[in-house]
Amino acid sequence: MSARRWISALASTVLTAGLGTAAVTATATSAAAIPPESHCGTEASGSGSNGFVNHDQLTSALQQLETSTGGTVDVDVAGYSNQGREIHIARVGEGDKIVFVQTQIHGNEMHGTEAALELLKRWGSDSPAARELRENVTVVVIPRLNVDGGELDQRQNAMTWDDVVADFPQLEGVAPAWNYNTRVGGFDVNRDFNPDLDYVPAPEDFPGTSADTGWYIAPEAQTSRDVYKALEEEFGTVDYFVDLHNQWSCYATDDLENMSPLSISAKFIDNPAEFGDWPKFDMNASKRANVAVYQALQGRGESGFGDLTLYPQDTNLPGTALGSYQLRGSAAVLFETSSQTQYDGMKRNGMLTQQIETGLGGLVNAVADGSIDALDESVYDTIPQRVYLPAD
Ligand SMILES: [Zn+2]
Numbered sequence: 001m002s003a004r005r006w007i008s009a010l011a012s013t014v015l016t017a018g019l020g021t022a023a024v025t026a027t028a029t030s031a032a033a034i035p036p037e038s039h040c041g042t043e044a045s046g047s048g049s050n051g052f053v054n055h056d057q058l059t060s061a062l063q064q065l066e067t068s069t070g071g072t073v074d075v076d077v078a079g080y081s082n083q084g085r086e087i088h089i090a091r092v093g094e095g096d097k098i099v100f101v102q103t104q105i106h107g108n109e110m111h112g113t114e115a116a117l118e119l120l121k122r123w124g125s126d127s128p129a130a131r132e133l134r135e136n137v138t139v140v141v142i143p144r145l146n147v148d149g150g151e152l153d154q155r156q157n158a159m160t161w162d163d164v165v166a167d168f169p170q171l172e173g174v175a176p177a178w179n180y181n182t183r184v185g186g187f188d189v190n191r192d193f194n195p196d197l198d199y200v201p202a203p204e205d206f207p208g209t210s211a212d213t214g215w216y217i218a219p220e221a222q223t224s225r226d227v228y229k230a231l232e233e234e235f236g237t238v239d240y241f242v243d244l245h246n247q248w249s250c251y252a253t254d255d256l257e258n259m260s261p262l263s264i265s266a267k268f269i270d271n272p273a274e275f276g277d278w279p280k281f282d283m284n285a286s287k288r289a290n291v292a293v294y295q296a297l298q299g300r301g302e303s304g305f306g307d308l309t310l311y312p313q314d315t316n317l318p319g320t321a322l323g324s325y326q327l328r329g330s331a332a333v334l335f336e337t338s339s340q341t342q343y344d345g346m347k348r349n350g351m352l353t354q355q356i357e358t359g360l361g362g363l364v365n366a367v368a369d370g371s372i373d374a375l376d377e378s379v380y381d382t383i384p385q386r387v388y389l390p391a392d
Pocket of ligand 1: 246
């Protein structure tokens with residue numbers, strides 16, 4: 001696309017977003033900084049998940065990792081999906097601080113899983129740095145929570161409302177949960193969480209809304225909950241929780257100077273008191289964790305890696321894993337990599353995966369050496385906002 005077309009596209013976006021005349025004027029002068037050859041949007045990539053491991057390949061990659069590290073990376077089955085696939089879990093390190101990482105709760109959001117495999121290899125290696133890291137931190141990873149959605153390359157899991165009623169007969173006759181998609185026959189699993197880990201689905205809580213907590217009706221959410229609960233029993237508090245997602249391909253930094261290949265966030269809950277008494281909820285700890293990610297990517301000094309933005313801060317999603325676990329006291333970080341498998345081919349995959357490795361790797365390093373506690377949480381509020389761009 002030519003620079004001229006970028007300007008036109010950006011100007012119409014800003015108008016649509018209702019940001020006013022001043023913003024449009026700024027657009028016209030600065031948008032040419034985005035390289036004219038930039039492309040954003042649909043790639044003719046054939047099968048959408050080209051280049052990403054499927055379930056069998058993920059299973060063997062993890063087994064191989066356990067073997068090649070002599071068990072330093074400990075791989076297990078944490079639970080089973082609704083279609084009966086194994087949900088894997090990998091654990092590395094013996095430190096007192098715990099970082100719990102989850103990828104691909106949305107089945108078509110694959111980059112986090114690839115990055116997790118690379119990071120596990122690094123954390124499990126024989127280098128002095130890796131050995132020292134393992135003394136100070138324990139990292140637990142669920143690489144691809146929504147394994148059925150991953151195989152189907154869809155956001156939802158593969159579970160009908162009838163399946164839910166079969167598991168929870170008390171729900172017979174109630175309206176299906178609001179996050180049920182009748183077209184695909186599956187749930188947005190990332191709306192099924194509740195800060196009360198012992199919550200039992202009650203008919204009066206359905207169909208629910210995005211502004212309220214979820215129910216643990218999906219076996220995938222139950223698996224994450226069970227892992228979290230066990231870690232909480234072991235460590236007292238699950239210090240850090242990281243959820244790896246993908247967003248729309250096309251965002252820019254708010255000065256419209258650059259494409260933004262990643263958005264991050266610490267904000268998932270408007271008012272913690274609305275959902276009970278959660279004394280360990282700590283927004284500043286979440287902000288510091290995001291600052292650790294931000295600074296790791298700023299330090300990389302290569303084109304694109306520093307252009308991350310903040311995910312919208314007006315979100316209130318207590319039914320997400322991030323929202324529920326943050327209420328319980330985890331410092332929480334959302335990664336939204338700009339790309340989904342149905343929009344992009346393999347073109348940008350290497351860079352997109354590496355930026356997650358850099359950001360998440362930097363966070364774990366900062367936890368391991370304790371430097372995270374000295375970070376300034378106010379830096380979080382200086383991270384640029386993201387600006388939506390249409391596909392070209
Ligand atoms: Zn997602």
